[in-house]
Amino acid sequence: MTERKRQILQSAQAVLKMKGYAATSVRDIAKSLEMEPASLYSHFSSKEDILRLTCFDMAKKFDRSIQEINTLYFDAEQQLRMAIREHVQILTSHLDSAIIFLRDWRNLTGESLSKFIEKRNSYEKGIRKIIQTGIDEGRFNESDIKFATLTVLSSVNWIVEWYNPEGKLNPTQIAEKLSNFILSGLIKNKL
Amino acid sequence: MTERKRQILQSAQAVLKMKGYAATSVRDIAKSLEMEPASLYSHFSSKEDILRLTCFDMAKKFDRSIQEINTLYFDAEQQLRMAIREHVQILTSHLDSAIIFLRDWRNLTGESLSKFIEKRNSYEKGIRKIIQTGIDEGRFNESDIKFATLTVLSSVNWIVEWYNPEGKLNPTQIAEKLSNFILSGLIKNKL
DNA sequence: ACATTTGCCTAACAAACGTTAGTTTGTGTT
């Protein structure tokens, strides 16, 4: 990926995050770069190509993160805290991409779509595994594990809807607050 | 609203929820009803009209729900449990509309968009008020209240992404599990 | 019985869409 391509991609993502992929035209993207629509095709093969690159680039980051954590031999609580911290870090440091990744992946088609869903499920499975470990260790409440996983992911992902880089909470602080909140719902009471 | 209009709206919503508002054409909607695209305009003034009706209809339901709960003099925990139960009930019993309401409201334009955001904020404020009451009563942990509110709403709203009417959990059970989870993150430890 | 309304139709519009073809321009290489 050339420098210029990365630059264009970034600018495209800034536009896409505002109205969403489907409601944004190739001309909108071109305008933000002060270039002609046709010129984009020197860098990308199609509009969907831009979406594909964005979604799979993010998916790869999450994939790497969860795989790394799963190889570390910490206990479930530590692993979950780490996963949440990493997740928040990825979301907030690529906010434009993250928003597109979370909202617009449904506009992928064919093989791209099914591959994406597969990757998504695989990440979800990684989180689920951590929670399962916590239950096996006797430290987490036995609960519907799919339910717990989805609740964790939903609250983490929702961050992109309100996160403000100039807000009073930095990503690490957000991750810690979120971890505390989530873990108090999971961890067995030490009464 | 005539019976026929309601019928068409329902069919339209079933189509819209699949590809999203922006990626769905008027012709797609018409096809699902086995009628001509132009015929839809006997019932709706525009494509956006369908989105508007859907979003504001849902907004009204949430508005009514939170207003009613806020007039009842229960304690914060009970109120929050009630709010969550009502919220889940509304989402799951109008799943198509709910998905559109949550995903596609951004495609509203002009005054509709700003009015919608206003209504959304007002609902959020209702939830926040309950949590604030819980803190004032000394029963909820002091926490960043905006943060807590958004975390509650995110996990509740995410339900539409995985809820299955034929699944093993019914809406009431989901609401209870979710309430337990959320409240364990909010309630002060009784050590 | 006649008049009105309702619900859909056919036909077509102008605008916007994603994309292609072919060309020019600028920059560094042989």
Place this chain on the structure above:
DNA sequence: AACACAAACTAACGTTTGTTAGGCAAATGT
């Protein structure tokens, strides 16, 4: 000086888009 390449351009393509105009048949109201 000649060439190669990347990155942009102009112009246009065939489609699809949301929407309008006008008409027709069946149901409804008087």
